Amino acid sequence: MALVVEDEPEYAAFVVAAFNRFGFHAFAVESAATAIENLECPNSVAVILINLSTERDELDLVNTVTVRWPKIKIILLSAHLRSLRELPPSIFLAKPTSAAAIIGVIEHVTLSMGSDADSPKGGIFH
Numbered sequence: 001m002a003l004v005v006e007d008e009p010e011y012a013a014f015v016v017a018a019f020n021r022f023g024f025h026a027f028a029v030e031s032a033a034t035a036i037e038n039l040e041c042p043n044s045v046a047v048i049l050i051n052l053s054t055e056r057d058e059l060d061l062v063n064t065v066t067v068r069w070p071k072i073k074i075i076l077l078s079a080h081l082r083s084l085r086e087l088p089p090s091i092f093l094a095k096p097t098s099a100a101a102i103i104g105v106i107e108h109v110t111l112s113m114g115s116d117a118d119s120p121k122g123g124i125f126h
Helices: 009-021 032-040 055-068 099-113
Strands: 002-006 026-029 047-051 073-078 091-094
Touching (some): 002 032, 009 047, 026 032, 032 047, 055 073
């Protein structure tokens, strides 16, 4: 399962559709606080894509996910990041970017994890 943290609904719908295209059930939330609430509930989120308007919210969420849920893969889209040194292990995609680049990153991550959207460890494509 994928969690999309995006504060612009039209972009959230696009990213959710991209995850679904590669066999991952996905849902979207609009804030870091709501994302954390969802992650605290027992679920099987295997990957999180973060694209928020404020750099501090993005970095705080990336750091929180890294510490509390280290098995979750993180994709960060940002135009704000000043230094990659601040970023824990994740996939960073600088904005502005293209729809093709976003789809390519999602495809890469989902293929590397497998298509079993109910398993945090992923499965095998059949």
